[in-house]
Amino acid sequence: MLDAWLRLWNGDYTQAPRIISPDFTVHAALLDGGDGSSIRGADGLVAWISQTRAAFPDLRFSVQIDPLVDGDHASVRWTATGTYAGGFPGAEARPGTVVGFTGTDTLRMENGKFVEYWLNSDTLQLLTQLHAL
Incomplete structure (x- = not known):
């Protein structure tokens, strides 16, 4: 999974x-000030991922340390790297800027699918590289 x-x-x-x-529901501090509650189900998640990837088309996530699993919960620490393509609100970085940031996903599974997601990502690290502060 x-x-x-x-x-x-x-x-x-x-x-x-x-x-x-x-x-499926999301719990996250989003850049637009939302809490993630508007992201629902597979379609909502795909739309959110697509929006993120629009600014970083080659964005690649990789596992930084082995996942932790406890019953119906799993947590994974990841790193992401990608090339900024432009269009990120408030960013002054030039398209072509390579960025990297980290985060942790915690997921709850039910009936063989992910049903709940908590995201903690280093948004400060990303915004600093995009010169968006």
């Missing part, structure tokens, strides 16, 4: 219906 999750974030959207519950 976590391998498919990583492939999904790396742009393989065909993974979503197989691993994401229709009841």
Whole structure:
């Protein structure tokens, strides 16, 4: 499941219906000030990932340390690297700027699919590289 999750974030959207519950919810501090509650189900998640990848088309996520699994919860620490393509609100970095940032995903599984997601990412690190502060 976590391998498919990583492939999904790396742009393989065909993974979503197989691993994401229709009841899927997100808990995250979003850059637009939202809390992630508007992101629902596989379609909502794919739309959010697509929006993120629009500014970084070659964005690649990789696992930084082995995942921790406890019952129906899993947590994975990741790194992401990509090339900025432009269009990020408030960013003064030039397109072509390579960025890297880290984060941790915690997921809850139910009936063989991910149903809940908590995201902690180093947004300060990303915004600093984009000269968006």
